Amino acid sequence: MPEIPMEYARGKLMVASFLTLVASGIGFATRTAAGGPWEREFNLGGGEFGAILGAGFLGFGLMIFFGGILVEKFGYKKLLTIAFLLHLVSAGMLFAANPLFAGWQETDPENATSNVFSVLFWSAFVFSICQGLYEAVINPLIAQLYPENKTHYLNILHAGWPAGMILGGIFAACFIGENAWITELPWQYGLASFSIVVIAYGVMALPEKFPETVGETAGSFATIFSCFASIPFLVLIVLHGLIGYMELGVDSWMTKLMENLLPNSIIILVYTSFLMFVLRFFAGPIVHRVNPIGLLLGSSVISCLGLLWLGSPIQSVAMIFVAATFYSFGKAFLWPTMLGVAGERYPQSGSVAMGALGAVGMICVGQIAGPRIGAQQGYELSQHLEESAPETYARYEGSEPTSSWGYEYTPLDAAKLNAANGIEVDSGTVETAAIEEAKLIPEEEKPALIANAATDVPAVQASYLFGGRRALTLTAYIPGMMAIGFLGLLIYFRSIGGYKVLRFDEELGKAVPIEGHGHGESESDVVDSEAATSF
Template sequence: MSNSPPTTISTGHKALFLASFFTLIAAGIGFAVRGAILDDWGAAFGFTKSEQGDLTGAGLVGFGITIIIGSLFADMIGYKPLMVLAFLLHVGSAVVTFAATPVFKSKLGVDPAAAKASAFNLLWWGAMLFSLANGVCESVINPLVATLFPKQKTHYLNILHAGWPGGLILGGIINLLFVGGTAYLTRLPWEVAMAMFLPPTLYYGFVVLKEKFPESETKSAGVPFATMLAEFASPILLFLFVIHAMVGYVELGTDGWIQNIMNASIGKGATWLFIWTSGIMFALRFFAGPIVEKINPIGLLLISAVLAFVGLRGLGTEGVSPIQVLLMATIYGIGKTFFWPTMLGVVGERFPRGGALTMGVMGGIGMMSAGLLGGPGIGYDQDAYIAKQFQAAEPALYEQYKSKDVKGFMVSEKVAGLDGNKLGELNNKKPEELTADEKKVLDANLASGKYALRTTAWIPAIMGLCYLALVGYFASRGGYKVEEISGTGHHSGEQYTGGVAGPMEA
C-alpha cells in the first residue's frame, strides 16, 4: 500500500486535519509549560515534590478516562459534539488553573493551610480538566484522520502525531524565554506562560464549530460492537496492555519531570535538552516512516527499550559532563520515540477486529499509568531519597528544610520531602550568595532527582524482557504477521510506525 499523499485534499478535509493537528500542539504546549513551572508552584504555594507529582499526574490521568469513554461513544454521538466538549474543557481548565493565585492570596492571611489546600485543589482540577480535554480529542482525531484519508492512513496519522512533539518544542521555547529566574527575555507570571496553549485551542475550536464532520469508518462498515469486545479475551492483548502501562510510566511520567529534575543540574540547559529530545521525536515520527516500516515492530520495541534504559541510567548518573548528558539525552530521546505509536500499531495489526476500541483502551491504560503511577511515583522517589539519605547525612538540615506534610505512594511508607517554599528561596539565590549549608540542601535536591531517574530506568529494562518474550512467542509461530479481519495474515510493514500515533502525553 502506498503511503504517498493524494494529489488533492478538499478544503474541508484540510481544515479538519489542521484542527486535529492543533489539538496536539495545544496539548504539547500545556504539558511542556506545566513541567517547567513546577518549581514556581512549589515556591509560591509550598508544595513538596510528591505534591508536584500529583499535579503532574492529574495532567495525564484524565486522558485515560476520556479516551476510553470517547472511543465507546464516538460512533453513537458523532465526532463534532465530542470536539466541542473538548474545546469547552480546555477553556475551562484555564479558568480553574488561573484562579489558584487569587484564591490562595485571599485565604493566606486567615488560614495558610487552607490557602495551600485551595491552591492545590484548583491546580489539580485545572490539570485534570486539561487532560480530560486531551483524551476527548484523542478519541476523535485518530479515527477522524483515518476516515478522512482511508488510503493514506499511516502517512497522515504519523504527520498528525508529529503535532505532539511540535507542541513540546514550542512549549520549551516559551519556557526558555519567559519561565524562571534565568528566562532569556523576561520572567513572566506562570499564568501567562500557561496561557500559551489557548491560541491553538481557539483555532481548533473555531474550525470545529464551522466545519461538517464525516461519519466514522467503523459506523459506515457496520462492525458489531460484540466483535470488538471479543478481542479482549486474548492473553497476548492483555500482556500488551501491561507493557503499555509501563510505556506510560516511563515515557510520559519521565517527560513530566525531566525539565524539573535536570534544571537542578544544568539550569536552562534542561529546557534545551527537552527541546532537543522533542525535536528528535518530531523528526523521526515525521520523516522516518518509510525506514521504520521495514523493521519488525517487536524488534523495534526491544531496541527502543534498551536505548531508553541506557539513556535514563546515564541521565541519572551523578558527576557526568555536559557532553555525556547530551549523549544520554539523545539516546533516551531516540529510545522513547517509537514506544507509543508502535505499541498501538501492533494492537491495530494483530487485533484488527477491535477497531478503535482496543486502541482506545490501550492509550487509556498508558495515560492512566502515567498519571496515577508515573508522575506521583517519580515525585515520591525524590522525597523518599531526601527522607532517608539526606536525613541520615544531615539530620539538622533535614529538620530545618523538611516539609510539614508527609506523602506516601501506593504501599510505600509516608515521607516528608523538602519544603517547596524554602527550596524555592534557595533556587532564587545566586550561587555566590549561598551558604555552605544551603549548597548542601540544593545538592541533596539534585541527587534526589538523579536517583529518581536511575530508579525509573528499571522500567524499560523490564519492558525489554517482555519484548524479548514476544520475539520468542512470534518466532515460535512463524514470525510476526499482520492479521486481517478476514482472518488471514501477511507480513507487512505498512503500519509498523503505529499508524495510530503517539500520546498527548498530556
C-alpha cells in the same frame, strides 16, 4: 473499514488533529515548569506538584477509553466539539487561582494552600479530559483516513505532541520562573497559552465533515470489543502502561530532576522533544524495513540504557545532552508505533483498541509514575541530605512526615528547598536574597538559614541532584520489563508466520490479512485465517 470518499478534506483534518496534540504538548510543557512559581506563591510542595501532574493524566486515561466507546456511538465531531469547549474552561480556571488564593488568605489562611491546590488540580484534570477526548477521536480518525499506511501517519500525527512541548518549553524557558531567559511573566499566561492553538484547530476542524466510525458501519456494535478476547492484545495493554510510566512519567519530572544541572532545566525537555518531533517523521520508512514489534523491542533496550546514563553522575552539560539524545532515540517511536500496531492488528475494534492502550498508559502515568517518581526523588533527596549534612537537614526539614509508594520520610520544606535551589553558588559566594525575599519561609527561621547559607545551599543542591539521578536510575527497570514483553511478542508473531497487517472485511465480519503488508517479513503474505483473526 469503509473507503474514505474524496469529500473528506483529510489533509485539513490531519492538520487539525495534529494541532490538538500541539495544544496538549504546550499545556504539558508549561505545567511542568510551574513548580517553582507555585512553590513561591502558594507554598505547594513536591508531593502536591506531583499530584497536579498526575491529575493532568488521570482524566486523560479515563476519558480516552470511555471516549473511544462514545466516539463509536456518537461519531468524531461531537466529541471534538466538547473537548474544544472544556479546554477553554481549563484555561479560565488557571486565571482564577491567584484571586481565589488572595481571598482565602484573608478569610481562611490555614486552608488557603490546600484550596488553591484543588483549583490547580481540577484545572489539570479538566485539561486531561480534553486530551483523552482528542486522542479518542484523532487516533482512529487518522487510521481511517490513511488506511494504506496507518503506522506512518500515526507517527506523524504524534509528532504534534513533541512539537507542542517544544513551543511550550521555549515559552516557559523565556517567561516562566525566576531563571526565565527574557523576563518572568505571571505563570497563568504561560500555562494558558495552549488556548491559542485550541482556537486555531477549532476554527479549522469543526466546520468540516467527518467520516463515519467503524462502530457506525460495522453492523454489530459488539464487534469493536473483540480485541479484548485476544491474549496478545492484553499483553499490549500491560506494555503500553509501562510505556506511559517511562515516557511521560520521566518527561513530567524532567525539568525538576535536572534543576541545578542546567542553567534553565526546561531546555532539556525542549531538546528531547525536538529529537522526538524529527524522528517520528521517519517512522514510516523504518517500520517498512523493520517489524514494528522489533522496533518496539529495540526502542525499549535503548530507553533502558538511556535512563541509566542520565541517572549516572554526569558532570558535563555536553554529556547530559549526549545521554538525552540516546534516550530520545529510544522513546521516540514507542507510543505511536503501539497505536499503529493496535490499528493494524485490530481494525475491527476501531477507536476502542487504541483508546484502551492510551487509557492504561495515561492512568499509569497519573496514578503511578508521577507520584512514584516524585516520592523516589523526595526520599532519596531527604535521605542523602540527612546522611551527608545532618545539621543542614535539621534546618530544612519539613514539619510533617509522609508515606508514599513504600517510601516513608520527612520531606524538606518546599519554600526553603525552592529558595536554596534558586541560589547561584558557582561564583564562590552565596547570595541570600532568595531566602530573605521568600514570603513563605517563617521570618523567625530566616536568620539561621542566612547565617549557614554558605554550607547549607551547596549541600541541599547536591542532595537534590542526587535524588533526581536516583529517580531516573530506578525508572530504568521499566523499559527493561518492556523489552522482555516485546521479545515474547516477537517470538509469538514469528510462530504464526510473521507480523501481518489486517483489514476489517464488512462482508465476512472479521479482520483479514492485507496482501503485501508484512513490515519487512520474508515469509509468505498468506497466513492462516484462523491465526490472523483469533488475536
